[in-house]
Amino acid sequence: MKCKTLHKDLIFYLDNELPIEKRKEIERHLEMCADCRNFYSFLQAEMQIIGKEKNPEPSPFFFTRLSARIDERPDFRQQSLWNRVAQPAFFSLILIAGIYGGLRFGSHASSGAIHQTSSSSVQLLNDFESEPIESFLLDQ
Amino acid sequence: MDESELIKGIQQGDHRSFQTLVDTYQRKVVNTCLVIVHNTADAEDLAQDVFLEIFRTAGNFRGEARLSTWLYRIATNRSLNHIRNKKRKGFFQSLEETFTGGKNRNSEISENGDDQPDHRITDRQRSDLLHRAIDHLPEKQRVAFTLNKYEELPYQQIAEIMEISLASVESLIHRAKKNLQEQLYECYRKKCV
Numbered sequence A: 001m002k003c004k005t006l007h008k009d010l011i012f013y014l015d016n017e018l019p020i021e022k023r024k025e026i027e028r029h030l031e032m033c034a035d036c037r038n039f040y041s042f043l044q045a046e047m048q049i050i051g052k053e054k055n056p057e058p059s060p061f062f063f064t065r066l067s068a069r070i071d072e073r074p075d076f077r078q079q080s081l082w083n084r085v086a087q088p089a090f091f092s093l094i095l096i097a098g099i100y101g102g103l104r105f106g107s108h109a110s111s112g113a114i115h116q117t118s119s120s121s122v123q124l125l126n127d128f129e130s131e132p133i134e135s136f137l138l139d140q
Numbered sequence B: 001m002d003e004s005e006l007i008k009g010i011q012q013g014d015h016r017s018f019q020t021l022v023d024t025y026q027r028k029v030v031n032t033c034l035v036i037v038h039n040t041a042d043a044e045d046l047a048q049d050v051f052l053e054i055f056r057t058a059g060n061f062r063g064e065a066r067l068s069t070w071l072y073r074i075a076t077n078r079s080l081n082h083i084r085n086k087k088r089k090g091f092f093q094s095l096e097e098t099f100t101g102g103k104n105r106n107s108e109i110s111e112n113g114d115d116q117p118d119h120r121i122t123d124r125q126r127s128d129l130l131h132r133a134i135d136h137l138p139e140k141q142r143v144a145f146t147l148n149k150y151e152e153l154p155y156q157q158i159a160e161i162m163e164i165s166l167a168s169v170e171s172l173i174h175r176a177k178k179n180l181q182e183q184l185y186e187c188y189r190k191k192c193v
């Protein structure tokens, strides 16, 4: 095995990701090549840094600061309230108003017989009458 | 309290549910940001932004993904945006310095071993070198590698966070390791620390 070949696989050797033959080959080379051995120690020490940097101590005031940021931005709370309650209520109201208006208009148009020219739209509006209002709300 | 109860609580504006969420995930979120931005104060600010975003948008959470997947995704995206903005600022700053005759900062791995022969490398130097090497990885390789190595996340969850296939994650992490090894070998050869 050449030094160059070893340098390509050493990081996978460190992570135990190589087949057994390849591992053995690398170990044989490391035993007799001081330069590769040095690089191996260097690489190993570098990768061990990851373990030392993992999981830093959390800041004790993290949540206090976070709460303060939420409190100083009242729009956060209002926004969540709007999303939760006001927004669905608002759209339900519009929907109900629309359905009610449609029914009123529909019944007016069919009973009034003022202008029968747009009979297809009257037919369409009359269809609303045959369906219960609850089904519209359930679809939402 | 399980995840769905936690989310339900936050959606209803329950302060204690939100605090439980922060207590549970604070370390993970700060660490994820820190690995990308390498600055504790910035990482904590970004982590706070992540939790604020969760607080604001909890109503949109549909529960198809794990809560931690959602948190990691926001944390990596915000951290990457942060360094992109910083780089942009740095670019204009270095332009300004070029015109005003100021020093041009260079983040490349530099050779400085010649004037310090036979010295012991400190953990701080090793850590700086590793960060610079990780910073030189293409973004996707960097994210996949750090989530796997620092957060010890399985490939499947990384695939969900990054919204890519499992095979792509494998390939990204493999290439990241190869790239890191090459950079570290260059440094070793030139005695850069």
Ligand SMILES: [Zn+2]
Residues within 6 Å of the ligand: A002, A003, A006, A029, A033, A034, A035, A036, A037
């Ligand atoms: Zn060798």
